[in-house]
Amino acid sequence: MPATNYHSFIDALQKRLQKPLPGEEAHRKMASSSRLRLSAKPNERTRRSAVLILFYPYHGSIYLPLILRPQYDGVHAGQMAFPGGRMERTDENLIRTALREAQEEIGIRVNDVQVLGHLTEIFIPPSNFYVLPVIGTMPHAPDFYPDPREVEEVVEVPLEVLLDETIVGDTQIDVRGITIDAPFYQIENHRVWGATAMMIAELLTIIAETE
Template identity: 80%
Template sequence: MIDTSFHTFTEHLRQRLQKPLPGESAHKKMASASRLRLNVKPNERTRRSAVLICFYPYQNSIFLPLILRPQYDGVHAGQMAFPGGRMERFDENLTRTALREAQEEVGIRVTDVKILGLLTELFIPPSNFYVQPVVGMLPYRPDFYPDPREVEAVVEVDLETLLDETIVGDSQIDVRGVLVDAPFYQIQGQRVWGATAMMISELLMVLAS
């Protein structure tokens, strides 16, 4: 049973993130069939990126924001994700990348974010990115100011929803005209799948340990 008082929760998570992570075993639970079958590896053109998984207290619960990407001519169009993006030359590290991108995409005041730790880096073959999930917390519910070029909507997800095993499904998902067999989390009418679902899987496994 996870203690949902915010301080206790974040302190437990911070301590747990200092220990060995489940990594690939957690990722495989929510990986698409094509990813498991093809087993594509990073190469010399792979770029680094980072996302921010940021918890905050609200209405006697614990929340984190996901974003819905707008429709555009790209591999991640219309998908659910964590705020984040590619590492720039001026970013001193990937934690800075995650914070900067979260500020740019949804307006989070990054000077107020406390970093709790890191999850396992994850390779995303369609975009050839190696993404570092950075876990943090805010002591308050932020005001969101989504950048309309990169964010169609901010979806606030409470911890109880993520812990509900009935939100897990498996289906064929249409990706730019190609049907992909993939497990997903059904959250507020949206299917969260792919790399984001794999990160959530590891996060949940960490919280349960």
């Protein structure tokens, strides 16, 4: 998608986000077998969180960043994700959560971000988080300053890569001793699966409806 189309893309996306979202129907396209089999629901211990899906023009195209989580003792170690995290008491809303967490994790300037809207909240049973994907844009490519405690690598992804249907695959993944079938997006040498892939599926469904 040429850079000259950047503003028209952003305008069309913002207008589409004001309409009803495809939600679970789109999520199901990239849901793992365990998620489809188990109907886990939020409970009184579920925590709220948010991630930021950030579009910007770069190298004559439209990009968005993903992050690779470091290896640590946790359920999402070593996974690809959007920058984000849990809501703090000082956050007035989940949009603020997404912006603050993105600033802390990858060093973007919050004041440069225009929020366009959000996708459907998605429940993540392994960590018991309810996550709101917030969509924003910047008029230029950001300088990234990743927090090494939170981010092993920032992966800048051209939108046309996400739009390429050949990056979709399916594999078996061992999760805590249980083998599950997991659809994924192959981005460079990384496999994006789980909740992040489900968010991307809804995003791509919405983008297709703006054309």
